[in-house]
Amino acid sequence: MTDPLAATTPATLAERVKADGVEFLLATFVDMNGKPCAKLVPVQALDELEAGALGFAGFAAGAIGQVPSDPDLIAMPDPSSYTNLDFIRPGLALVHCDPYVDGEPWPYAPRVILKNLLAELDSEGITAMVGAEVEYFLLKKDADGTLVTADARDTSGRPCYDARGVTRMFGHLASISKAMNSLGWDNYANDHEDGAGQFEQNFKYSDALQTADRVVTLRYIISMLAEEADMTATFMPKPFTDRTGNGMHMHISLWKGDQALFPAEDDARGLGLSPLAYSFVSGVLEHAAGLSAFLAPTVNSYKRRGAVTTESGATWSPTTAGYGGNDRSHFIRVPDGNRIELRGGDGSANPYLAIATTLAAGFSGVRADADPGDPGKKGVPQPGAAALPPTLLHAVDALRADPVLIDALGLDGRVAEYYAGVKQDEFFRWHNTVTSWEVDNYLTAV
Template sequence: MTLPAFAGGDVVTLPAAPQSLRARALADDVRFILAVFVDLNGKPCAKLVPVSAADELEGGELGFAGFAAGLIGQRPHDADLIAVPDLDSYAPIPFVREGLAIVHCDPYVDGEPWPYAPRVILKRALARLAERGLSAKVGAEVEYFLVDRSEDGTLTAADSKDEGLRSCYDARGVTRMYDHLAAVSDAMNALGWGNYANDHEDAPGQFEQNFRYDEALVTADRVITLRYLIGMLAEQRGMTATFMPKPFSDRAGNGLHFHLSLWNDDDAPVFPSPADERGLGLSEVAYSFVAGMLDHAPGLQLFLAPSVNSYKRRGATTSASGATWSPKHATYGGNDRTHFIRVPDANRIELRAADGSANPYLALAAVVHAGLDGIERAADPGDPCGPGEFRENSAVLPRTLLHAVQSLRDDAVLREAIDEGGHGVGDYFADAKEDEFLGWHNTVTEWELDRYLTAY
């Protein structure tokens, strides 16, 4: 588009308007678009939209019964959630089905972003960060198991030969799963994510596939997309992929580790500092961000480890390999994977407390709010802990989901930050998670029958 010149000025050429969703899909030979959003539990909700209706999708005409979709703050009589697509997230995914594309959406109700929608919650947290001239970039490590489930419910590794006590990085296990791992890697690279490693993790049947870091919202979208891709591609080969934190009682569980960094308006990193006297190479802003995360660590856990099963991973004393890789105290230190926050180098910090049940939007939103609170208070995390060390004043992380619920209820700063606008999102989430815990607690298990049936 060209505008006429002003007197004495040059002709101004504006960039072309972005293509419509329909035009992009037609250019990519896409037949259907998967319009996706997630509920607070991270469940992917979608409608399959034919390209002929892409204009209606882009125009905000695709409605969902929110109460039926899942945990997203709606009652049966509430108005529809309207899925508004973010065109920047659109991507063809022919490796799942020929002619299929995916686009992430923000739920709206009555023309306003829905405050209980996780993607909306993260965008508001990032907007608060932007008010301080900052942005967050994030990398994510997505761990998962490939399993088979027998008719009696027993789980086994999909690779029957994968049974060693020290399976991590096993070249043979990776090779036997080559077709699946290569398919996922090819998919990530086709999407432009930059897959740079695929490895066998600590436990038999467990894997991790990595992609480059990016803006926080982009990475959160990619975690949701990757879980979907891994699950669908595993099913194509007759396997089940699970991100469940602790599917096996005697093996290490699934983490979701986040690598975080802050950047200024000039797209320059603000974490590194050559003048750091504490030895980690971090700036005072970085230390205050870390301090905020440590101060709010117990309340953060409800967003980082939001399932009953999460605390079977966290509470494990060991695994068959000799380690659980799950922190139990709110500590930080250098290149040491036993800490809540690991500092592998001066450019980033690694948050190691999230697990495979975490909703990436909610987890990152909560982390941003906690870190910002530390920055605004110029909080001091104290000196870093040494390898395997924790101090008497290091907060103990919640032992069960119910403890995590209470920790969030006790953290007014974090709860109010998540509740932006006074909608009670934090309280709603805490109440739902308490109900989840009690639902599990009220179920009689085999453990109880074995322990109590003839004990008295």
């Protein structure tokens, strides 16, 4: 997909900065947990940034495959990702960077991992288009530090699409919408989601890398503009026991030039999908357990997935790896023949890794000419659909047993093992923490 601003925006980073009157650039990348890392670069140092003079201590940045003795990560900017942020601070812009080490792209960097995967697809003439739904809560803290809904009147057990809740948050939602449209992202909807204090703001699908960049940028924009209004925006999968959690659903389609590869006029199953699309679905379903380590990558993710009920009466989080038609209870929903919706991701997912591993899984099915079997019926799981991992540790074990996903991350399995180790350590740090639940249940139990 072409950049909607390409016709009017200068092509080089220097020209874009000059045209927008930018004074500072956030040179940004994310670690494997999705944490945005950046340095604030004055435009006077743009030449140094583009020449590879901007170094980061990788171990300090986060989970990105380095130890303290390793050489610097060098942030190399991608001019196509330039984003003017003057609505946050006048004179501020952002550019996504690919970390390099010793002159080579760093194989543990999530953006590099996705670009490597997309290069393989490009060699076959295939483009992956992706849309992402970003859900979040707007919260404040009481005097005692308790998290509460930022809108004190937002107390309904079933507030989804409530016109009054949207109107009370009009200032925030409108500011995000205007920001997206000023950037050419085509915001088309802003709504109150299923939990009190929860919202979703949508932008048009694009190519896989651009969508991943935009998810990272949008999270930053939402967070910063929420802080301006003395609120906290959280993408945490399950911040409240009794409310629906934050998902990050992805809509995926494949193209060859101008030809869409998913739709088919004749589909005996009635979903409008081509044999290639069914094979892609089969690959995603086969690797769903290992994919969970990327789609639902935190301990908290499984509080959302395993929720029995919520105030609204639904969790919107699938527990089995099945597919079906226009039915939101499935891991993969097929709203029409043009795309599939992967509903297993949550708000903590790193978009680069989630997209890369999903595409790798899907293409393993395409290359094997696999078939997913008949879809599940409305409200009924697909027959034989496997249960998804109940905890992060189960997902890590599944990743370690999945050669397709291991290979997709590269470096002869070392990236996958590093990531699995990071997530295993995260699980055991949580597991070794004594919680109030344990005190309440065990303190005088015997």
